[in-house]
Amino acid sequence: xxxxxxxxxxxxxxxxxxxxxxxxxxxxxxxxxxxxxxxxxxxxxxxxxxxxxxxxxxxxxxxxxxxxxxxxxxxxxxxxxxxxxxxxxxxxxxxxxxxxxxxxxxxxxxxxxxxxxxxxxxxxxxxxxxxxxxxxxxxxxxxxxxxxxxxxxxxxxxxxxxxxxxxxxxxxxxxxxxxxxxxxxxxxxxxxxxxxxxxxxxxxxxxxxxxxxxxxxxxxxxxxxxxxxxxxxxxxxxxxxxxxxxxxxxxxxxxxxxxxxxxxxxxxxxxxxxxxxxxxxxxxxxxxxxxxxxxxxxxxxxxxxxxxxxxxxxxxxxxxxxxxxxxxxxxxxxxxxxxxxxxxxxxxxxxxxxxxxxxxxxxxxxxxxxxxxxxxxxxxxxxxxxxxxxxxxxxxxxxxxxxxxxxxxxxxxxxxxxxxxxxxxxxxxxxxxxxxxxxxxxxxxxxxxxxxxxxxxxxxxxxxxxxxxx
Numbered sequence: 497x498x499x500x501x502x503x504x505x506x507x508x509x510x511x512x513x514x515x516x517x518x519x520x521x522x523x524x525x526x527x528x529x530x531x532x533x534x535x536x537x538x539x540x541x542x543x544x545x546x547x548x549x550x551x552x553x554x555x556x557x558x559x560x561x562x563x564x565x566x567x568x569x570x571x572x573x574x575x576x577x578x579x580x581x582x583x584x585x586x587x588x589x590x591x592x593x594x595x596x597x598x599x600x601x602x603x604x605x606x607x608x609x610x611x612x613x614x615x616x617x618x619x620x621x622x623x624x625x626x627x628x629x630x631x632x633x634x635x636x637x638x639x640x641x642x643x644x645x646x647x648x649x650x651x652x653x654x655x656x657x658x659x660x661x662x663x664x665x666x667x668x669x670x671x672x673x674x675x676x677x678x679x680x681x682x683x684x685x686x687x688x689x690x691x692x693x694x695x696x697x698x699x700x701x702x703x704x705x706x707x708x709x710x711x712x713x714x715x716x717x718x719x720x721x722x723x724x725x726x727x728x729x730x731x732x733x734x735x736x737x738x739x740x741x742x743x744x745x746x747x748x749x750x751x752x753x754x755x756x757x758x759x760x761x762x763x764x765x766x767x768x769x770x771x772x773x774x775x776x777x778x779x780x781x782x783x784x785x786x787x788x789x790x791x792x793x794x795x796x797x798x799x800x801x802x803x804x805x806x807x808x809x810x811x812x813x814x815x816x817x818x819x820x821x822x823x824x825x826x827x828x829x830x831x832x833x834x835x836x837x838x839x840x841x842x843x844x845x846x847x848x849x850x851x852x853x854x855x856x857x858x859x860x861x862x863x864x865x866x867x868x869x870x871x872x873x874x875x876x877x878x879x880x881x882x883x884x885x886x887x888x889x890x891x892x893x894x895x896x897x898x899x900x901x902x903x904x905x906x907x908x909x910x911x912x913x914x915x916x917x918x919x920x921x922x923x924x925x926x927x928x929x930x931x932x933x934x935x936x937x938x939x940x941x942x943x944x945x946x947x948x949x950x951x952x953x954x955x956x957x958x959x960x961x962x963x964x965x966x
Contacts (some may be wrong), residue, residue, distance in 0.1 A: 497760045498590035499583075500745040504549075505556035506579055508561040511539055512554070513572045516945070559596040560589035564702040564848065588845065593743050594762050595812070601739040604731050615732040618645035620766070622736075622743075629761040632752040635733070642733050656684055721762070782811045785819035786826065788882050789834040793901065805840040817842060817849045824859055829933070831898035837863045844870065861890040879915075887915045888922075900939055905943035919950060924956040934960050 515538070531554050532537070539550045557563045562576040575592075578585035591599070598616045622638055622645070741748040746760035755763065780788040780803055788807050792800040807815050817839065824835035837847045850866050853859040861882055868878040879887060891914050898907045914923035926934055938958035942951045 498743070499586045501538060501758070501881070502556065502560055502562070502586065502589055502593070504553045505560055506576060507543065508539065508553040509557040509572060509576050511543060512557070512563050513576070515539070515542075516610075522527075556593060559599060560593040562589055562846075574844055577894070585844065588742070590758065591762055591765075592914050594745055594759070597739050597743050597745065598736070600742045601735060606736045607732060611729075611842050612732065614646050614649055615729065615736055617643065618642055619736050619740075621645045622760075623740075623763045624757045624767060624806070626746065627760050627767070628759075631794075632754045634752065635737070636753045638737075638753060639730055639733050642729055646729065655660060679685045682716060693945075745897060747851055755896075759854060763782075775887075781807050785816070785835070785838075786823040788829060789820075789823055789831045789838065790879075791909060793830060800834075800837070801841055804841040808842060813845045817846045821849060823860070824853075824862070825856070827894045828900070830859070831863060832893065833897060839866060840869070857889070860895075861886045861893070884915065884925070889931055890926045891915070892926055892929065892934055892937055895937045895941070896933040899940040907941055907944045908946070911945075919953065923954065927957060929959050934958075 526559060531551060536547045536550050536554075539545070539554075540547045545553070554563075557576075560575065561573040562579075564571050564573050575585045588736065603612050619642075622641055625638070625641055626633055636667075660801055724763040737746065737748045737753050740746050740759070741753075745762065746753050746755045780791040783791065785807075788803070792803050795803060811819075820835045820838050820842075825833045826832070839850060845846070847867070847870060848864050850870075853863050864881050865878045865887065868881045871877050882890065891910075894913075895907060895910050898910055911919070911922070914922045923938075926938070935958050938954050940959065942954040942958065945951045945954065
């Protein structure tokens with residue numbers, strides 16, 4: 497079903513790969529991944545489609561990750577490359593489209609951006625209800641549920657402060673002071689819902705009403721059309737249901753909505769991800785990537801992977817990968833290695849981002865190993881993709897992690913993992929590779945090694961690197 501739904505988008509994406517690849521111009525007309533008029537007309541003529549159909553399928557291909565646009569060039573995404581051999585890649589593409597449902601149809605005019613964003617945030621509840629109902633649900637019932645959820649969201653905004661509040665009245669939504677008897681430190685964390693990853697077309701909230709507009713945290717009563725605070729939610733619910741129907745998540749008509757089998761599966765998966773995130777073994781799901789990785793440093797591999805899965809389930813994949821790579825760029829070599837272990841849990845969706853860091857010397861060896869394993873090379877043999885210098889750099893980086901977080905015997909044993917056949921050869925290449933932690937690693941190794949002669953040679957090498965000698 498996912499393959500059928502994305503067949504048109506895949507066809508346009510393949511055309512783009514052939515006609516708009518590297519060295520060919522015309523993919524986008526405005527630098528925003530929008531097809532130029534000439535390119536759309538050319539695609540329509542060659543594919544036997546209308547220009548409107550081409551543009552619609554192009555947008556679907558971008559949202560599903562079947563095509564990636566860089567400036568005026570287009571290239572196939574990893575899901576398109578795996579289209580014929582990997583059903584999971586097709587499913588992931590459809591889930592990406594499902595996550596971006598709010599971009600599939602233009603939002604209705606005449607509604608504030610904040611109201612649209614509230615409906616987008618409330619729709620997971622509506623979809624969960626549809627999934628549990630396992631059948632048609634009247635639109636009026638969904639409208640009532642949407643009103644309830646929007647009311648809850650507005651109430652939560654009034655009660656829960658975000659960030660520092662040097663001036664409580666200025667920071668409080670709608671000019672209402674927080675209850676001093678209920679400090680923020682005593683409020684429990686919200687259930688993570690980022691696994692839904694909705695793409696809001698109105699991410700920036702509108703201006704908050706003034707303090708004179710209302711002085712109560714109680715939401716305005718709803719009218720017959722689901723109006724909250726004087727704004728009707730019925731047109732926004734209609735828009736949301738039509739958008740979800742356009743991506744194949746549900747059927748909508750005759751005053752009722754029903755999840756498709758594909759939509760029901762996707763909602764079930766999302767709910768399962770949230771449950772996994774809520775059961776984070778070590779309680780790191782709300783931490784930033786760097787703190788989460790530090791929390792996993794002392795865990796056994798299986799426990800750490802469970803924690804990575806829980807942390808990833810609580811946030812959109814794209815932002816999670818960006819966070820992990822940001823942590824990998826830091827000074828702590830241990831976090832660098834753990835970040836790429838977490839990226840192994842992410843799998844194929846992380847490939848474009850991992851490939852993009854190949855030009856960064858500190859990340860290149862890790863990225864090459866990740867890509868090799870992703871391409872099916874046995875982890876035991878993946879090191880063969882590294883050059884001698886890259887392998888030496890990685891040896892020093894790993895030694896730095898051991899020196900910072902491990903014990904002396906572990907650092908001595910790390911000598912055995914070097915690609916060089918002798919310690920003198922290792923020292924020569926370590927001095928030449930230019931790792932910023934070379935001196936600290938060699939000093940720590942000299943202090944830890946039980947052989948006085950070898951320790952003396954290592955100390956001499958550390959001194960030479962420190963003074964710039966040879």
